[in-house]
Amino acid sequence: xxxxxxxxxxxxxxxxxxxxxxxxxxxxxxxxxxxxxxxxxxxxxxxxxxxxxxxxxxxxxxxxxxxxxxxxxxxxxxxxxxxxxxxxxxxxxxxxxxxxxxxxxxxxxxxxxxxxxxxxxxxxxxxxxxxxxxxxxxxxxxxxxxxxxxxxxxxxxxxxxxxxxxxxxxxxxxxxxxxxxxxxxxxxxxxxxxxxxxxxxxxxxxxxxxxxxxxxxxxxxxxxxxxxxxxxxxxxxxxxxxxxxxxxxxxxxxxxxxxxxxxxxxxxxxxxxxxxxxxxxxxxxxxxxxxxxxxxxxxxxxxxxxxxxxxxxxxxxxxxxxxxxxxxxxxxxxx
Amino acid sequence: xxxxxxxxxxxxxxxxxxxxxxxxxxxxxxxxxxxxxxxxxxxxxxxxxxxxxxxxxxxxxxxxxxxxxxxxxxxxxxxxxxxxxxxxxxxxxxxxxxxxxxxxxxxxxxxxxxxxxxxxxxxxxxxxxxxxxxxxxxxxxxxxxxxxxxxxxxxxxxxxxxxxxxxxxxxxxxxxxxxxxxxxxxxxxxxxxxxxxxxxxxxxxxxxxxxxxxxxxxxxxxxxxxxxxxxxxxxxxxxxxxxxxxxxxxxxxxxxxxxxxxxxxxxxxxxxxxxxxxxxxxxxxxxxxxxxxxxxxxxxxxxxxxxxxxxxxxxxxxxxxxxxxxxxxxxxxx
Numbered sequence: 001x002x003x004x005x006x007x008x009x010x011x012x013x014x015x016x017x018x019x020x021x022x023x024x025x026x027x028x029x030x031x032x033x034x035x036x037x038x039x040x041x042x043x044x045x046x047x048x049x050x051x052x053x054x055x056x057x058x059x060x061x062x063x064x065x066x067x068x069x070x071x072x073x074x075x076x077x078x079x080x081x082x083x084x085x086x087x088x089x090x091x092x093x094x095x096x097x098x099x100x101x102x103x104x105x106x107x108x109x110x111x112x113x114x115x116x117x118x119x120x121x122x123x124x125x126x127x128x129x130x131x132x133x134x135x136x137x138x139x140x141x142x143x144x145x146x147x148x149x150x151x152x153x154x155x156x157x158x159x160x161x162x163x164x165x166x167x168x169x170x171x172x173x174x175x176x177x178x179x180x181x182x183x184x185x186x187x188x189x190x191x192x193x194x195x196x197x198x199x200x201x202x203x204x205x206x207x208x209x210x211x212x213x214x215x216x217x218x219x220x221x222x223x224x225x226x227x228x229x230x231x232x233x234x235x236x237x238x239x240x241x242x243x244x245x246x247x248x249x250x251x252x253x254x255x256x257x258x259x260x261x262x263x264x265x266x267x268x269x270x271x272x273x274x275x276x277x278x279x280x281x282x283x284x285x286x287x288x289x290x291x292x293x294x295x296x297x298x299x300x301x302x303x304x305x306x307x308x309x310x311x312x313x314x315x316x317x318x319x320x321x322x323x324x325x326x327x328x329x330x331x332x333x334x335x
Numbered sequence: 336x337x338x339x340x341x342x343x344x345x346x347x348x349x350x351x352x353x354x355x356x357x358x359x360x361x362x363x364x365x366x367x368x369x370x371x372x373x374x375x376x377x378x379x380x381x382x383x384x385x386x387x388x389x390x391x392x393x394x395x396x397x398x399x400x401x402x403x404x405x406x407x408x409x410x411x412x413x414x415x416x417x418x419x420x421x422x423x424x425x426x427x428x429x430x431x432x433x434x435x436x437x438x439x440x441x442x443x444x445x446x447x448x449x450x451x452x453x454x455x456x457x458x459x460x461x462x463x464x465x466x467x468x469x470x471x472x473x474x475x476x477x478x479x480x481x482x483x484x485x486x487x488x489x490x491x492x493x494x495x496x497x498x499x500x501x502x503x504x505x506x507x508x509x510x511x512x513x514x515x516x517x518x519x520x521x522x523x524x525x526x527x528x529x530x531x532x533x534x535x536x537x538x539x540x541x542x543x544x545x546x547x548x549x550x551x552x553x554x555x556x557x558x559x560x561x562x563x564x565x566x567x568x569x570x571x572x573x574x575x576x577x578x579x580x581x582x583x584x585x586x587x588x589x590x591x592x593x594x595x596x597x598x599x600x601x602x603x604x605x606x607x608x609x610x611x612x613x614x615x616x617x618x619x620x621x622x623x624x625x626x627x628x629x630x631x632x633x634x635x636x637x638x639x640x641x642x643x644x645x646x647x648x649x650x651x652x653x654x655x656x657x658x659x660x661x662x663x664x665x666x667x668x669x
Binding site: 231232233235236237238239240241242243246251254255258328329330331 | 394396425426427428429430433434436438441442443444445446447448455456459460491493504507508510
């Protein structure tokens with residue numbers, strides 16, 4: 001298993017290099033000019049100089065390699081320096097946002113907590129609700145519970161967050177006034193009162209996003225449980241005199257979790273991607289919102305970096321899913 | 336039944352129905368039989384004759400719905416298995432009535448090692464701690480003839496061959512020293528040499544442990560070699576019941592006779608074609624009001640179409656549910 005993991009990690013390097021190149025080339029092909037939004041009173045010569053100062057005068061392969069060096073070497077060194085107080089980076093050029101002129105890495109680190117809190121929490125909540133629903137729906141297939149579950153899931157699948165988000169704002173914020181409609185990023189949790197406020201402002205975005213996760217995962221869980229409940233080994237467990245709880249929650253569940261865990265692991269990178277639409281609706285300035293504003297502003301280094309981080313996470317969690325598969329299912333051993 | 340022995344299991348008028356979209360299917364119709372301590376009872380019949388369903392009904396292993404046990408009784412150790420609450424039944428099913436299933440490839444849980452699967456009933460029903468259960472599990476694997484038992488406890492089912500897996504299944508069924516072992520076609524999914532090994536193992540274990548065994552099969556050769564007594568099932572009913580020698584020497588029911596004729600002979604002239612019983616067993620949508628074999632029977636006459644024959648004595652320890660008497664070739668005088 002260890003050599004397998006190592007081999008996969010090494011194989012990931014060319015994959016990621018290729019992805020980064022594709023992202024870079026695609027962004028380079030995209031129309032747009034970083035100085036387009038500057039006042040028209042700035043003379044063209046000055047604009048040209050600005051573009052040059054952003055590194056746009058260099059040929060494309062030089063720009064790509066420069067970005068690669070900044071991302072792979074400089075940024076990690078700065079990260080290390082920041083946490084250990086060392087000075088490895090020694091004034092190396094970092095990836096700089098065209099929009100704000102501050103390092104891209106710093107901005108991402110600032111935005112990360114909001115996204116993790118809201119989107120990550122919604123994922124956890126969604127899974128925590130989905131698994132019991134899936135198990136019970138399968139165990140009591142075609143019962144009232146299962147039918148209601150199927151209906152709610154169908155709604156969760158089919159209602160987009162830009163609708164459900166606005167809907168909950170209208171109901172719970174505007175009509176009932178229970179929760180704030182805007183997520184206050186500057187809010188700090190210092191005592192019980194402020195913790196409660198943090199909860200209240202998280203509830204609506206988490207609810208909207210968790211509905212989708214719940215819908216997806218609970219269907220997977222239900223299907224997987226149904227596949228396994230009728231298996232012979234479940235009958236064997238019953239024939240051994242095991243209680244229904246043991247049969248379902250030990251024997252059947254362990255088998256059913258194998259595909260579900262894979263789906264859950266593959267969904268994790270999407271958390272870091274942030275929920276672009278939901279973050280917009282609730283004004284959570286997380287990564288999704290950062291990406292959107294960077295795209296609007298032609299901030300290519302920022303878009304390039306965020307997109308590439310997503311790619312890294314997707315490759316990484318694919319690997320994690322594969323390894324988990326081997327851990328959960330003794331029939332699959334990669335060595 | 337040997338004289339005066341109290342049966343370890345006494346089943347009377349068992350009736351099981353499946354509720355399906357297209358109506359009821361009467362899978363088991365008034366089945367009665369008993370089982371003496373230490374006896375090996377063979378149950379034969381073709382697919383769909385209700386052999387497995389009968390045994391699964393006894394210990395509540397049929398999924399309900401769609402299955403529904405409609406009536407009858409099954410007395411085991413003074414308790415009626417069909418009436419006692421599920422919790423009490425779980426203390427009998429497993430520890431006191433063991434079950435071995437047909438397909439060892441799918442009957443073991445693929446994600447747990449076999450040690451865990453053998454130890455599970457020991458820990459639950461015998462109150463053993465982990466060390467005791469492990470020691471006992473190792474003994475059991477040795478008992479069923481798995482070499483290097485101590486190490487193999489950590490292996491997963493996919494690391495065993497089919498025959499070895501069936502041995503593990505037998506070890507699980509024997510874990511708590513059951514009084515009755517129900518083996519549902521335990522050798523059907525195995526190839527012939529492995530079948531012979533499992534048969535020898537079962538005979539040895541029965542002699543060694545003294546439990547009663549119900550052996551479900553459609554292989555008459557297996558039954559001849561292993562059983563003390565045989566019941567023949569057709570259409571969810573027991574159509575004939577006799578000690579094994581009597582049944583093979585003096586079969587009474589046309590179905591039993593036909594079954595015996597289908598077995599190809601190894602010696603003598605080979606029949607040009609395999610003999611078969613034409614047609615299919617019936618799917619009964621109601622309690623049968625006539626003999627369920629009539630459509631495939633060469634001896635059916637008027638009465639077979641209007642009345643369902645009940646079991647009637649036909650010799651010592653032998654009974655048959657048929658109006659036709661093979662000795663005279665005439666209807667029975669009942």
